[in-house]
Amino acid sequence: MSSKNVFLLVLLAGFLAALLVTGLIVDGPAGAMRGFAALQVQPGRLINDFFHVVGIGGTLINAALAGAVALVLILLNKVQLSGPTYAAVFTIVGFGLFGKTPVNIIPIIFGVYLASLAAKKKFQEYIIIALFGTALGPIVSFIVFESGLTGAAAVITGIVGGTFTGFLLPAIAVSMLHMHQGYNLYNLGLSCGFLALFAASLIRAAGHSFAVSMLWYTDPSPVLIWMIPILSLILIISGLISGGKKVFQELLEIQKISGRLPSDFMDMSSTASSLINSGLIGLAGSIYVFAVGGDFNGPVIGGLLTIMGFGAFGTHLKNSWPVVLGIIISTLVFGQELSAPGPILAALFGTTLAPLAGQFGIFTGILAGFIHLFMVLQTGAWQGGINLYNNGFAGGLTATLLVAVIQWVRSTKDDF
């Protein structure tokens, strides 16, 4: 294992351990474990803020263990720890605060594994799809706990349903990449959203409905408020110490990259500068949440962790701000509150569209953000909240629209 891999492994394992220990301290070991156990039988559809459901301790343990599943999978398959895998671990931990559990993500991963066998490929070639595909974990939870099935029938149907869903993901994920050409960072969000449309329609056709779920934790807690700023500072300091003098130059180089998939900043620049970039994004996101008076809860911290993860795989301050500005403008134009759940999550996760600003400029970025806001406020209902990466879904649709128009405009300019 290379020194870079060891360094990242220590960093990620330390982060997961810190979450685990904090969870045990905050609610006490017994209370935290009770909360964790309760989450395994909790529907995880959007938006189920696990802090609201079982409190802080059990939720942090759930997030840490979901992240540990991802990290172990990466290590077992001898996949390099770098931009995409760093992003995947951060994202899974983030969504472990509001939807993913170690139990509901495993059938999806197993399904992708079966698809790799069917395609006669090594699982490591599909591991990114398996990790991000866990966005559909709530399908498993829905079938087992909300569909009306009971006992062994519910469990078996849930496992089979999740596995089948995972099996379909590689085929869909690759096709979706071609639609937006890598300009939607959360491609699995679009892929899972596409698949969730069919799943939700099937479930509705079978006579079930998706009860609106909006569990949103609002109690101010110092642990939750300071979690991301402290983590961000640790990443920045780690980067500064390990990066040497050239790290500032490398950080500037990152800001020049469009961010289009796949942009592994750890390869294209360096691990140290990527960690600093990740930390800066975490700080900027936290400042935004403070500034608009948002709640530091499961979904918001999940969003912050996700954008920090993608700070090593496509997102940086220079390509993000136009998209966020577009979302802010759209929020105000349509009379929404910046601190309301939809807009605040859009402002964080909407940076999935950052490569559009990075490649085509500020105006395109602002336009993408503007469109994204009113799309994302609708797409969650379309797919019954069973795709956790709803912003990735809306972002994918937005990117596809803009890419199609830009492509058409360019094609009209004849050279002959």
Next chain:
Amino acid sequence: MKRKDLILHLLGEISSYILEENPRRMVVSLHQEKDGLHLSFMDDNDHSDDELVRLKKLLNSPKRPELAGYYGAMTGHDMLGSTHLDLLGWQVKHADVSRIDKGIKIDLWLGGERFQSEHFTIPNKS
């Protein structure tokens, strides 16, 4: 991926890179064996030494199966933005970039698990 599809994707990606500079001539040659293939591209564009170094580095990127198996599917599908030569680098067995009379020659060797390098004229790595 089917061999024909792979070749078409590679042709698309490298051709897109070369055509970006609007060459007067571009020549493509293909040599196929049972378990591998050699693709060669020649152009008459001007290329700096720095560009050659960068090209060699991108085309000989360390193997990243986790990225090649997923994002590699984007190879040759580029309609907008700059080319992604690192996508190629993750997939090829070996790549070489050399100067010719006018322009450069890009050689790519690809193959499966049973790729036999002796069937091809791969230069020794010095």
